[in-house]
Amino acid sequence: MRPTDRVAAPADLAATLAGVRALLLDMDGVLVGKGEPIRGAPEALVRLEAAGIPYRLVTNTSLASRSTLARHLARAGMTIPPERIVSAASASAAYAARVFPGGRLYVLASADARTEFDGSGLRLLRHEEVDRGEPADAVAVGDSTEELTYANLNRAFRLIMDGAVLLAMHKNRWWLTPEGRTLDSGAMVAGLEFATERRARIVGKPSRAFFRAGFDGLAAEVHAAGGARFHHGEVAMVGDDLWNDIFGAQRAGFRGILVLTGKHSRADAVRAAARARGGGRPDAISPSIVEVAAALAG
Structure with a gap:
């Protein structure tokens, strides 16, 4: 049995993701951590694909080209072609x-x-x-x-x-x-x-233009496949960085889902919410991408 087959999404996460038709995914801290695949991430992507939920990888990584990133992800068990990656x-x-x-x-x-x-x-x-x-x-x-x-x-x-x-x-x-x-x-x-x-x-996250580039790629893919058009409110950003991933995505009109497999913790989210200026709250907090896939794929 795969990890994603036995994971149920928390009720609040499932409610937050209601109506979401596509995802923007960070790489470090969501799919890989410290150079290794995060537990359950490859299976979570398979589950999203099987459910027909499109996604784009949007990463601030600027150490490597998209082709190299795709090869690294493939070695980690995740097949994501370069054209589905937007990098800084x-x-x-x-x-x-x-x-x-x-x-x-x-x-x-x-x-x-x-x-x-x-x-x-x-x-x-x-x-x-x-x-x-x-x-x-x-x-x-x-x-x-x-x-x-x-x-x-x-x-x-x-x-x-x-x-x-x-x-x-x-x-x-x-x-x-x-x-x-x-x-x-x-x-x-x-x-x-x-x-x-x-x-x-x-140019990269948290700029609105960067998130729009990911959204435009998603929209073009869905349109080419004959799917119905969707709007910003039907897209969620899944990331581990409150400031660059979550709050940046929210300012661009997307939902922001913080996962706890990378940089920021639940305690960091509490502190960010208490800041008088520049802070905010994720729309939801998930243990990992596994629970996000479970919530969307059913």
């Missing part, structure tokens, strides 16, 4: 191509993540080109321990001071790795904002 890196490439067509970008991200910019018509500046004084339309900052060095951040600082726009693939403070809590690139973005006195344009 892919969204940044699409945004930059739209706002700076044919422009020059200085991208601080892994070599694999930078492949998302292939075919965008954008020119990615090399470090030595920046050192020669070549200007940039924008600086895009993602994840990469090799790229987020003092020297490269200083190059980014100079470009921004000379007029380049600062694009943050995301602004996460930290994330969970096999080694434990790990500083994320949001700290570097915040440092550049402080030094340059310029505010970054956040």
Whole structure:
């Protein structure tokens, strides 16, 4: 018997999800944790598929391309093609191509993540080109321990001071790795904002545009299959991060379901609800994606 076959959804979760026809799913903390599949997650996706509930993976991960993410998920027992993934890196490439067509970008991200910019018509500046004084339309900052060095951040600082726009693939403070809590690139973005006195344009979660990209992909898939159109209120975001996943999704018009298999706990949710400014409440809290699938699939 599979884990999802014997899990019943809590009554309050089932009530909150009533009328939901599609899902936006985070990756880290929902499907995988510390590099390993979360218990029951592969079976939960199978259950959603069998029930005809479409979903999109929306992740702030910017260490890897969508193709690489799909391969990693497949090794963990989850078959999600790259076209069903919206990542902070892919969204940044699409945004930059739209706002700076044919422009020059200085991208601080892994070599694999930078492949998302292939075919965008954008020119990615090399470090030595920046050192020669070549200007940039924008600086895009993602994840990469090799790229987020003092020297490269200083190059980014100079470009921004000379007029380049600062694009943050995301602004996460930290994330969970096999080694434990790990500083994320949001700290570097915040440092550049402080030094340059310029505010970054956040492309990934919690930006409304990022959630809309996931919704648009879902809507197109359902329409192509001949299904009835649905609206934002019929979509729920399932995530482990209160600020980026849950409250960001709610501001974009979706329901927000917090799962307790990743970054934030029930106690964190209580503290967030008590904040005078910037806080909020998830629409529901679920132990994991397993119970969400059980509530939707019946």
